[in-house]
Amino acid sequence: MSFPPSRSAPAPVRLRTALVAAVTVVAVATIGCDTQRRDARNADSPSSIGSAKSEVPVAADSNASAIVVRDDFGGTVALAPIPQRVVSLNPTTTELIFALGGEARVVGRSRWDEWPSAAKQVPALGDALRPSIERVLAARPDLVVLYATPNNRPAYDRLRAAGIRAVGLRIDHIAQFERAARLLGRMLGRAAAGEQVADSVAATLDRVRSATRNLPRPSVVWPVSASPPIVIGGGSYMSELIDIAGARNVYGTMPAPSPVVSIEDVVARNPDIVIRGGDDNPSSAWSTTWSVVPAVRAGHVVRVSTELVSRPSVHLGEAAVALARALHPEAVIP
């Protein structure tokens, strides 16, 4: 088949203009899509940008007598004066500040910060990534706590330019949580509470670690989405929890916190147990494609509470206990 030329003869200049316009529209749309996608990935498990290794210090200078510390954006943060109006835009830090006894000073949170339940009384100011600067400023904060990711860098810079103390904390790993607890404790004038929260989480984790030390270590996969299959990788605190609870994450060597994998690859790695929890989305793929995973076929699926495991915060110890009990029902986990 051949195509007769169109009726109005093509004018090369017009065509070029049209093409440029078309390409621009497509390019802009693509970039928008890409940004959204990265946002989504970050928000899903806020740790996929950068190396996400635990050696990244939360506060490089955790010297108890320091009056200025360096945060995870590389900026310096003064510890004094004690802030009276705190905006926390990260479920982890909001929960932590409440646990430190600083709840009366929290004047804003992100809409995803819903723990503890009392936090819901605090006005939600919007997203945790790329937050609305205007709404944050309108809350007249003297301290803004942000999750440290490149997506939040512009907000961090603008808040600082507006003369507001902003601190960027990257909390992807258990060690980072413990440092954040100590740092925020000191900033809020509740250093003892900070030490206590960090120490008690560490003590619980140590207890679970020693209780599972001599138990057999099953291999596990921890999917957080059925379709596409998204699993917990080595970059996530949840992989550390698996380790502490006495099992081996078959994706523990992948640096990403929550990589998308193929279901066939899950089958090929043949984990002994599938952990469910951390996923709220019902998906028909659990009963179709996932049913091919031998552990699912054999009924070797354990469940932990999404509430408990969905953020690296004050319940990390309880999360490890719950996971260890689920993985080792025969053992006594204190």
Added chain:
Amino acid sequence: MMRHRAWHWGAAAVGLVVVALVAVALGAVRVPLHDLFAIMRGAAPVSTREIVLTLRAPRVVLAALVGAALGASGATMQATLRNPLAEPYLLGVSGGAAVGAVGAMVLRFPAAAWPIGAFIGSGVAVALALGVARGAGTLRAADPRTLLMAGVVVGALANAIVMIALANVPPETVRGALWWMMGSVGDATWTSVAWLAGYALITIVYLLVQAPTIDALTLGDDAAAGLGVQVESATTRAFLTAALLAAATVAAAGLVGFVGLIVPYLARGAGLSRQRDVLVGSLFIGAALVIVADLAARVAMPPSELPLGAVTAVLGVPFFLVQLRRLR
């Protein structure tokens, strides 16, 4: 002549089966060919059987159906609009379908309702694109560039609506929806295969029946009218059928672009010229192309998979540029 052609179609069918078998054999878990035959005899280990029968076979069949449907849709659109760049993806049909399906997802309709959303969305997109194009007179009189621009504009609008819809939902939904929009046959089940197969069968048979009319249309409006064809209504019917066929693939596998562009081009390049031949050729070529693209998506970057739509776009963009150059 007839025998010669039958021989060609036979070879195409055998070739497609070989491509499909290779695609079933390759993947994260290698399944040797003799194991495939063992499965057919019922003698393979359960794990291999499950991988092949539950994961790979439906996936490969769905890929074939998506490719065949998009090929047929593109072949019909190109012929009826006499526009070598007409393609469901570029004309905004797929984008409209995505709006409908994402809308259904965001409103938390069950997965079974997503295809309905896709159909409605594609219908609206088609109406919009046709409306824009008709600004230049009748649909068929529209300059190919006008149609293309109408498609781009509708596609951009669809993209914007999807972004707005996703702005206020939990991150997990966003990630899932975006992954779905990038196209994948990874969720294939025999149920989804059966749905698309049933739908594609009806529409493709209709398009085959309409093929002689479409041949008449390619002669030009006056000649077609002289042959007793009601030009505008025949064009609209064929175009709408092709659009709904594309919408069915979007519901089953998300956005898989450029297949409808490349495939008819390859069919014509293989020397096929009558619409019925181009259509059947497009079915075979489209099926093989998407099977191969999905295979590449599966094995290129283990343990992850690439989005199918990204692979087909990489294949399709050079074709688009070549075709655009020819238009000048």
